[in-house]
Amino acid sequence: xxxxxxxxxxxxxxxxxxxxxxxxxxxxxxxxxxxxxxxxxxxxxxxxxxxxxxxxxxxxxxxxxxxxxxxxxxxxxxxxxxxxxxxxxxxxxxxxxxxxxxxxxxxxxxxxxxxxxxxxxxxxxxxxxxxxxxxxxxxxxxxxxxxxxxxxxxxxxxxxxxxxxxxxxxxxxxxxxxxxxxxxxxxxxxxxxxxxxxxxxxxxxxxxxxxxxxxxxxxxxxxxxxxxxxxxxxxxxxxxxxxxxxxxxxxxxxxxx
Amino acid sequence: xxxxxxxxxxxxxxxxxxxxxxxxxxxxxxxxxxxxxxxxxxxxxxxxxxxxxxxxxxxxxxxxxxxxxxxxxxxxxxxxxxxxxxxxxxxxxxxxxxxxxxxxxxxxxxxxxxxxxxxxxxxxxxxxxxxxxxxxxxxxxxxxxxxxxxxxxxxxxxxxxxxxxxxxxxxxxxxxxxxxxxxxxxxxxxxxxxxxxxxxxxxxxxxxxxxxxxxxxxxxxxxxxxxxxxxxxxxxxxxxxxxxxxxxxxxxxxxxxxxxxxxxxxxxxxxxxxxxxxxxxxxxxxxxxxxxxxxxxxxxxxxxxxxxxxxxxxxxxxxxxxxxx
Numbered sequence: 001x002x003x004x005x006x007x008x009x010x011x012x013x014x015x016x017x018x019x020x021x022x023x024x025x026x027x028x029x030x031x032x033x034x035x036x037x038x039x040x041x042x043x044x045x046x047x048x049x050x051x052x053x054x055x056x057x058x059x060x061x062x063x064x065x066x067x068x069x070x071x072x073x074x075x076x077x078x079x080x081x082x083x084x085x086x087x088x089x090x091x092x093x094x095x096x097x098x099x100x101x102x103x104x105x106x107x108x109x110x111x112x113x114x115x116x117x118x119x120x121x122x123x124x125x126x127x128x129x130x131x132x133x134x135x136x137x138x139x140x141x142x143x144x145x146x147x148x149x150x151x152x153x154x155x156x157x158x159x160x161x162x163x164x165x166x167x168x169x170x171x172x173x174x175x176x177x178x179x180x181x182x183x184x185x186x187x188x189x190x191x192x193x194x195x196x197x198x199x200x201x202x203x204x205x206x207x208x209x210x211x212x213x214x215x216x217x218x219x220x221x222x223x224x225x226x227x228x229x230x231x232x233x234x235x236x237x238x239x240x241x242x243x244x245x246x247x248x249x250x251x252x253x254x255x256x257x
Numbered sequence: 258x259x260x261x262x263x264x265x266x267x268x269x270x271x272x273x274x275x276x277x278x279x280x281x282x283x284x285x286x287x288x289x290x291x292x293x294x295x296x297x298x299x300x301x302x303x304x305x306x307x308x309x310x311x312x313x314x315x316x317x318x319x320x321x322x323x324x325x326x327x328x329x330x331x332x333x334x335x336x337x338x339x340x341x342x343x344x345x346x347x348x349x350x351x352x353x354x355x356x357x358x359x360x361x362x363x364x365x366x367x368x369x370x371x372x373x374x375x376x377x378x379x380x381x382x383x384x385x386x387x388x389x390x391x392x393x394x395x396x397x398x399x400x401x402x403x404x405x406x407x408x409x410x411x412x413x414x415x416x417x418x419x420x421x422x423x424x425x426x427x428x429x430x431x432x433x434x435x436x437x438x439x440x441x442x443x444x445x446x447x448x449x450x451x452x453x454x455x456x457x458x459x460x461x462x463x464x465x466x467x468x469x470x471x472x473x474x475x476x477x478x479x480x481x482x483x484x485x486x487x488x489x490x491x492x493x494x495x496x497x498x499x500x501x502x503x504x505x506x507x508x509x510x511x512x513x514x515x516x517x518x519x520x521x522x523x524x525x526x527x528x529x530x531x532x533x534x535x536x537x538x539x540x541x542x543x544x545x546x547x548x549x550x551x552x553x554x555x556x557x558x559x560x561x562x563x564x565x566x567x568x569x570x571x572x573x574x575x576x577x578x579x580x581x582x
Contacts, residue, residue: 054478078481085475091340092471092526102469106481110462113261113529158480 003066005030005162005194006051006081012059013043013050019058021047022219030161030192033185035205035212035226037198039239042217044198045086045166051196052083052164064162078106081162082155086170088147090139097135099150100126103157118157125156128183130176144171152180156187163187165197169204181208202243206230206252214238264530271537275322278544282318283310285548287555316446320505321547321561322540323449324440325512327502329539330456332513333520333531334495337471338488339399345514346499349406352508353413354383355500359435359507360420363428372435373445373504380500383409388492402492438509438562440547445505452501456494457536463487464529471526509562511569512539518573542568 006028013021020043028034038044049055051062053069062069064080072080082103100122101114108114126132129149134142142150148171155163163184169177185208187193199205205212206226214222214234222229232245235254242257283295288309290298298307299315331346339348347353358379362372391405421432434441460467466487469477478484502509516539517531524530546564553559 049475052479054475074478074483075481078479083475083479085473085479088473088476090472091342092336092521094472094526098525098527099472102472102476102480105465105469108465110465 004028004063005065006196007063007066008051008060009063010060011050011057011062013047013055014058015043015046019219020217021050021215021221024060024221026213026223028162028194028196030194031188032211033188033195033197033209035197035199035209036215037200037202037205037212037230037235037238038215039217042215044215047215048164048166048196048198049083052081053077054083075106078158078160080160081164082158082160084151084155084163084165084168086166088151094139095135096126096131096137096139096142096150097122099139100153100157103154103159106158121159122153122157125153126150128156129153130179145173145176148172149176149180152183161192162194163196165195167198167200169199169201177204184208202230202235203251203253264527267524267530268533268537271534271541275537275541275544278541278548279318279322282321282544282548283314285552286314287552317440317547318544320446320449321440321544323446323453324502324506324509324540325516325543326453326536326540327449327456327498328509328513328543329516329520329535330453330460330532331495331498331502332539333517333528333535334460334467334491334498335513336517337467337528338491338495339403340471340473341399341403342518343514344403345511346495346502347410347508347510347513348403349387349496350383350409350413351380351496351499352503353410353417354386355380355503356436356508357413357416357420358382360417360424360432363432363435364420364424366428377500377504379413380496380503383413384496384500434560435507436562437560438507438565439558439560440506440543441551441558449501449505452498453536456498456501457533459490459494460532461529463490464527464532467491467528467532468526471528507560507562509543510566511573512543512565515569515573516542 004027008024008026011021011024012019036044036047046055050057053062053064053072056070064072064077069077097119101118104114104118104121123135126135129152131146131149131153139147139150152168168180172180181204184195188195209226211223212226212229214229216238222234230252232243232254236243243254244257246253246255280292284290284292290310295310298310328346335344335346335348336342355376356379358375359372362375367375387406387409391402417436421429424432466477466482469480469482470484470487474484517535520531520534520538524534543561543565546568547561550559550561550564
């Protein structure tokens with residue numbers, strides 16, 4: 001029996017005294033894509049860091065590959081899941097290639113230096129996000145969108161079977177939004193990777209995910225296949241703003257009333 | 258990205274610089290000693306300037322190298338810990354605490370060993386106060402740590418000023434020299450050397466993890482670094498390194514701030530190279546500065562801290578103005 005890449009059992013997440021997620025049960029298999037949607041401050045990012053094992057849950061457990069994430073040594077966790085944060089800030093200078101290479105850290109021994117194979121890995125990842133030829137650029141000369149794509153390349157270099165992405169589309173133009181979503185769809189389809197992403201566009205979530213998790217911010221959550229759960233009715237309630245649904249060639253589109 | 262070969266090459270050339278600085282320190286002075294005599298003395302032959310070299314200049318040069326190395330290492334570590342390029346070994350109040358201890362010892366007329374002892378106690382005291390206060394609810398963010406350190410340092414500065422104000426006339430010169438940093442007062446050179454060897458040996462295995470830490474705590478943790486443990490270790494290590502240096506030679510300024518920056522500018526921000534290179538460069542710089550300090554207006558000696566600052570301020574301002582906006 002194959003174990004789930006990621007599993008949450010009776011998970012409770014609190015920010016201060018406020019419980020934002022209560023009794024969440026969730027299981028993600030390889031090749032599956034899950035979108036997390038909710039209002040600002042509903043606890044989407046906090047949930048994602050908890051799922052990544054970067055934050056202790058207030059109750060329940062997170063399992064990576066069947067093992068309790070809170071008991072895994074950090075390096076073991078890093079081999080099982082990659083996490084993309086919302087903010088990249090770089091007080092010190094570094095080149096694009098050096099930054100992408102940081103993803104190799106969990107694969108290297110204490111005294112190892114990155115090999116040419118690792119560098120090839122990083123170059124491939126840079127190419128995949130359209131940053132080929134920029135290896136020697138300093139990171140603070142990059143635009144916001146380029147910096148975001150570099151963060152995604154670093155994630156690919158980490159080569160973990162599970163991707164936890166917090167707003168992977170922030171700062172990206174339309175063309176790169178589609179490219180990144182197609183990249184992860186391809187990784188899920190061809191490499192059997194699991195993808196969890198916090199998204200703000202329900203149409204893209206519908207198009208690029210298998211299931212969606214709605215986070216209401218008061219502890220309630222709802223999960224289901226995108227066709228069932230991403231409807232004008234549920235989303236209007238989720239965002240507290242009326243939405244109208246339009247279908248076009250199998251893709252859904254939501255227009256604010 | 259520096260490869261291992263390039264790193265070794267850079268370290269080897271810095272080691273040559275270190276040798277040169279020692280050669281300079283051992284031969285130059287009010288009493289000139291030729292290189293031949295220096296070698297003879299080092300190999301144990303009598304005569305020439307042997308006494309001067311072995312009894313006076315060599316211990317002082319070794320102490321200078323160790324202190325410079327410790328300060329540069331501590332500075333590099335603090336910059337990573339606080340993720341702030343402007344951090345230096347003294348920013349968290351270690352030198353302030355040591356200053357209070359040393360001033361008090363001089364004020365009540367303790368001998369050198371007592372001054373060193375109280376300076377070390379003061380440094381440890383400041384370290385624990387800052388850690389205790391900044392740790393508070395267990396979060397100890399960089400901002401909180403930095404603010405606490407700066408405030409404790411300011412408090413120590415006030416205490417030092419108070420003691421300077423009430424000190425007797427004839428003690429003032431000794432106090433000022435201590436505060437500005439002076440290798441002439443160091444009683445023993447081996448504690449600083451020991452501290453340097455231990456600190457570098459402990460820091461090096463974590464160099465790649467420090468690279469990640471400098472990019473952010475969450476990112477580092479996501480990439481497999483035990484961030485909390487590493488930060489405690491770095492804080493302790495950098496503080497103790499600073500305390501060892503300050504106890505030996507007073508609060509010598511700017512080495513800890515400028516040297517990591519110089520090295521970073523020349524070699525990049527890979528801690529695997531930056532840490533040992535900073536040690537060599539910082540040590541050499543302090544040996545050179547100290548040699549100048551005791552020769553420029555010989556026979557009178559200047560406190561070496563004045564020279565490092567005089568060299569350090571323009572270099573740092575230059576670096577700052579060059580930094581891309």
